[in-house]
Amino acid sequence: MGYLFGPVLSRRLGLSMGVDLLKYKTCNLDCVYCELGKTACITTCRDRFVPPHKVLKEIEQRRGEPFDHLTFAGSGEPTLSLDLGEILAQAKKIVDSPVAVITNSTLLSRPSVRREVAIADIVLPSLDAASQKAFLAINRPASGLYAKEMVQGLKDFRKEFSGEIWLEVMLVKGINDQEAELIARAAESTQPDRIQLNTVVRSPAEPVEALSEEEMQRMLEIFPGAELIPDWDWSVPARVRDRLIDLLSARPCTLEEISGHLEINVSDAIKYCKIMEKDGLISRRQHSGKLYFYAQL
Ligand code: SF4
Incomplete structure (x- = not known):
């Protein structure tokens, strides 16, 4: 970790x-x-x-x-x-x-x-x-x-x-x-x-x-x-965005899995997922008590 x-x-x-x-x-x-x-x-x-x-x-x-x-x-x-x-x-x-x-x-x-x-x-x-x-x-x-x-x-x-x-x-x-x-x-x-x-x-x-x-x-x-405090930059680094879409297009993942695959902290994974959800690129669903993120294909 x-x-x-x-x-x-x-x-x-x-x-x-x-x-x-x-x-x-x-x-x-x-x-x-x-x-x-x-x-x-x-x-x-x-x-x-x-x-x-x-x-x-x-x-x-x-x-x-x-x-x-x-x-x-x-x-x-x-x-x-x-x-x-x-x-x-x-x-x-x-x-x-x-x-x-x-x-x-x-x-x-x-x-x-x-x-x-x-x-x-x-x-x-x-x-x-x-x-x-x-x-x-x-x-x-x-x-x-x-x-x-x-x-x-x-x-x-x-x-x-x-x-x-x-x-x-x-x-x-x-x-x-x-x-x-x-x-x-x-x-x-x-x-x-x-x-x-x-x-x-x-x-x-x-x-x-x-x-x-x-x-x-x-x-x-x-x-x-x-x-x-100046406005926050609502952007996801292109490298992270592309890798996250590739990952979630292959299969839904939990936040911990995203953090592990992308080698980023869970806090960053949450932040990037929230921004990408807001932009309509990914979505979330609960399954068997766990939260999964999906690519919007
Ligand atoms: S981490 Fe704790 S103190 Fe900081 S904003 Fe969240 S709830 Fe508040």
């Missing part, structure tokens, strides 16, 4: 080589907008999901490839990995590019997690809610997680971390846009280097709506100094 994916073109991090320390999809949230679908394993317990020496070996093997950031993200919440700190520290010795962590911020309320995440060069935390009501509505957390503690964790992290913090705020119509002013105040209080506003652009876990371009422009007045 591969633990690295990409490099992918990230809207925020340029050419990003991803590192996935989790089993698909392990998270302590079940965000309505999640592009990975519903959370399969919702947990707040940190655990060991992958062998660190294998991840580091793979980083070593790919160190020569061109990428702008080595990014700890992938199929869930990276801070749930108990190996995060150790792998981050070793990875920084291997690669020259800055090392980034994308996190949903919830576990930054724990000092031990803050110490591990602070090994990174850039941290990209999320903050989609300031009230518990909106937190429950948009992020659907595991029990025992509180918006107030998440905001305090971000404030504490700022005091302890001297690297760059790029805070992402995902705005979803009718779910958290009503409390944009409250979120803006909370975001400001955590003193990030950048506040980046986003809305639903990829296929979300639930049928939620994005804010329009005009609505996002208005959000810039509520979040002074913030920036909008």
Whole structure:
């Protein structure tokens, strides 16, 4: 199994080589907008999901490839990995590019997690809610997680971390846009280097709506100094598209089979399948409890 994916073109991090320390999809949230679908394993317990020496070996093997950031993200919440700190520290010795962590911020309320995440060069935390009501509505957390503690964790992290913090705020119509002013105040209080506003652009876990371009422009007045994350590139590399059509024309495949045949991470397989479904090139069907993808012949 591969633990690295990409490099992918990230809207925020340029050419990003991803590192996935989790089993698909392990998270302590079940965000309505999640592009990975519903959370399969919702947990707040940190655990060991992958062998660190294998991840580091793979980083070593790919160190020569061109990428702008080595990014700890992938199929869930990276801070749930108990190996995060150790792998981050070793990875920084291997690669020259800055090392980034994308996190949903919830576990930054724990000092031990803050110490591990602070090994990174850039941290990209999320903050989609300031009230518990909106937190429950948009992020659907595991029990025992509180918006107030998440905001305090971000404030504490700022005091302890001297690297760059790029805070992402995902705005979803009718779910958290009503409390944009409250979120803006909370975001400001955590003193990030950048506040980046986003809305639903990829296929979300639930049928939620994005804010329009005009609505996002208005959000810039509520979040002074913030920036909008540019539109995502809805394209599939030609090589992947052609190989996927060839594969699915021969027989239907599960996501795991697609990932194995195309030698891509499951997260990328999901992303590409979603785009190609949207373009009418492939379709999905359940069979004997499993999800299969078919070519549209
Ligand atoms: S968007 Fe991130 S934090 Fe939210 S459910 Fe998906 S993986 Fe978890």
